[in-house]
Amino acid sequence: MSVSLAVKYRPTDFKSVCSQEAIIKILERQLETGQFVNCYLFSGPSGTGKTTIARILADKINCGHGSPIEIDAASNNGVDNVRLLIEQAGQRSIDSEYKIYIIDECHMLTNQSWNALLKLIEEPPKYTIFMFCTTELQKVPETIQNRCQQYRLSRVDNKLIESRLKEIADTEKYTYTVEGLRQISKMALGSMRQAISYLDKCKDYGDVTPENICTVLGNFSYDVFFDLTNAIIDKNGEKVIEIIEDLYSKGDDLKLFTEMFFDFLLDLTKYIIFKSFEIIKIPESYLEKIVYTINVENPEKYYNHLIDKVLELKQLIKGDSMIKNTIEVFLLSKI
Numbered sequence: 001m002s003v004s005l006a007v008k009y010r011p012t013d014f015k016s017v018c019s020q021e022a023i024i025k026i027l028e029r030q031l032e033t034g035q036f037v038n039c040y041l042f043s044g045p046s047g048t049g050k051t052t053i054a055r056i057l058a059d060k061i062n063c064g065h066g067s068p069i070e071i072d073a074a075s076n077n078g079v080d081n082v083r084l085l086i087e088q089a090g091q092r093s094i095d096s097e098y099k100i101y102i103i104d105e106c107h108m109l110t111n112q113s114w115n116a117l118l119k120l121i122e123e124p125p126k127y128t129i130f131m132f133c134t135t136e137l138q139k140v141p142e143t144i145q146n147r148c149q150q151y152r153l154s155r156v157d158n159k160l161i162e163s164r165l166k167e168i169a170d171t172e173k174y175t176y177t178v179e180g181l182r183q184i185s186k187m188a189l190g191s192m193r194q195a196i197s198y199l200d201k202c203k204d205y206g207d208v209t210p211e212n213i214c215t216v217l218g219n220f221s222y223d224v225f226f227d228l229t230n231a232i233i234d235k236n237g238e239k240v241i242e243i244i245e246d247l248y249s250k251g252d253d254l255k256l257f258t259e260m261f262f263d264f265l266l267d268l269t270k271y272i273i274f275k276s277f278e279i280i281k282i283p284e285s286y287l288e289k290i291v292y293t294i295n296v297e298n299p300e301k302y303y304n305h306l307i308d309k310v311l312e313l314k315q316l317i318k319g320d321s322m323i324k325n326t327i328e329v330f331l332l333s334k335i
Contacts, residue, residue, distance in 0.1 A: 004197070004200055005168060005172075005197070006193050006197050006200065009164075009168055009196060010052060011049075011056065012056065012059075013056060014027070014028060014053075014056055014060075017049055017052065017056070018160045018161070018192055019048070019049070019154065019156045019157060019160055019192075020048070020049055020053065020153050020154070023053065023151045023153065024053070026151075027057055031060050036057075036061060036129070037129075037149045038121075038124040038128065038129050039124065039129070039131075039132070039147055039149065040054070040057070040129070040132065040148060040149050040150075040151065041106075041131075041132045041137075041144075041148035041149070041150045041151070042054055042133045042134075042151050042153060043134050043135070043136075043137040043140075043150065043152050044135070044152055044153030044154060044155075045135060045153070045154075045189075045190055045191060046191055046193070046194070047156075047188070047190075047191025047192055047193035047194045048153040048155060048156055048190065048191060048192065049153055049192065050133040050134075050135075050153055051070075051102065051104055051133050053151075053153075054102045054131040054133055055068060055102065058100040058129070058131065061097075061098055061129065062096040062097055062100065065095060065096040065097070066093060066096030068100040068101065068102045068131070069100065069101050069102070070101075070102045070104065071085070071102070071103045071104065072104050073105045073106045073108040074105045074108045077108045077109045077110055078110065078113065079110065079112040079113050079116055081113070082109070082116045082117055083116060085101070085117075086116065086117070086120050089101070089120060089124070089125060090125050090128070092127055093127070097127065098127050098128065099127060099128045099129070100129045100130075100131065101128070101129070101131065102131045103130065103132050103133065104133045106133060106134045106140060107134040107135070107136040107137070107139035107140055114140075114141050114143075114144055117144070118143060118144065121144060121147045122147060130148075132144075132148065137152070155189065155190020155191070156191070156192045157190075158182075158185045158186055158190075158278075159185075161185035161188055161190075161192055161195045162181050162182050162184075164192065164195075164196075165181045165184060165185060165195060165199055166181055168196065168199065169199065169203075169208065172203070174199075174203050174208055175206075175207045175208065176207060176208035176209070177207070177210070179210050179283045179284060179285055180202075180207070180208040180210055180212070180213060182283065182284075183210045183213050183281070183283050184198045184199055184202070184208070184213060186280075187213075187217070187281060198213070198217060201216055201217065202216045202217070210222075210283040210285060220252070220257055220260055220261075222264070222282060222283075222286055222289075224243060224247075225260075225261055225264040226286070226289045226293055227239070228240065228243050228261065229265070230292075230293055231243065232306070232331065233293070237332050240328070240331050244324060244327055244328050244331070248324045254317075254323045254324055254327060255317055258310065258313060258314055258317060258327065259314065261310060262307070262310045262311065262314060264282070265303060265306050265307050265310060266307060267280035267281055267282050268280075268293065268294055268303055269300065269303040269304065269307060271290055271294070272294050272299045309330075312330075313326075313327065313330050313331075316330065
């Protein structure tokens with residue numbers, strides 16, 4: 001069984017971690033001085049390096065000896081699990097200087113579990129270190145947050161993601177276009193792990209190009225979005241119905257289509273204002289179509305109007321059992 005790219009290219013040292021420079025600098029300084037703490041709390045969006053940094057820090061603290069004890073709080077969140085952890089936490093490690101626990105998705109712990117942990121975190125055993133990781137910091141009790149050294153990770157910049165994808169694609173000898181890698185980096189929304197997973201999925205389909213990426217990842221073709229937008233601008237009701245009917249007959253998720261059409265219109269509006277591809281997901285290869293589609297009187301005002309209407313449509317189809325009909329009627333009557 002082959003190893004996934006996300007696992008194969010997961011950083012094993014701080015130098016390989018993309019972004020989070022300030023956090024890494026602080027942690028490296030702690031390692032140099034030996035002044036690390038007993039409780040860490042890493043928070044931030046998924047795929048930004050929380051667990052990876054915790055693993056590297058644990059390995060550095062123990063100078064490569066032993067392995068941290070990793071606990072998935074999503075499936076081990078009961079008070080009985082925590083009581084067992086508390087019992088074992090007081091026992092010295094036999095293969096490393098420190099016994100280190102990495103508790104992933106810690107926001108999934110129950111209130112009872114947190115209450116049971118509180119005393120241990122207040123007065124942890126001398127040679128025991130806890131590293132909590134979470135995507136939802138607001139769900140971690142303040143009493144816990146206040147007793148941990150906190151680090152908030154940020155989303156990874158698109159350019160850093162694109163650069164990392166290029167390194168991997170070159171190493172693996174994939175055939176790709178720069179636009180393809182750029183498209184993945186934008187779709188990953190700041191998650192390095194998600195971007196690498198997307199690349200892993202796309203490379204088995206063929207060349208890593210924007211068109212193939214849309215097909216493999218289940219996204220709708222930009223051509224469809226452009227066609228629908230222009231049909232709306234031209235008040236071509238027949239074309240609007242044809243597009244929606246075609247999507248429906250293919251079994252496409254019309255609710256998802258509406259979500260992505262909203263994002264598409266938002267991207268066009270951003271381009272109208274900033275004239276930059278850096279902040280939108282639409283590939284540069286669609287420049288000619290973009291120029292044609294936004295060539296309307298007072299484009300910023302017009303596209304703000306479209307966005308408002310599609311936002312209204314998104315709310316309208318929530319829980320709707322006849323989404324296709326609702327979308328068709330709405331597009332024909334409101335826009």
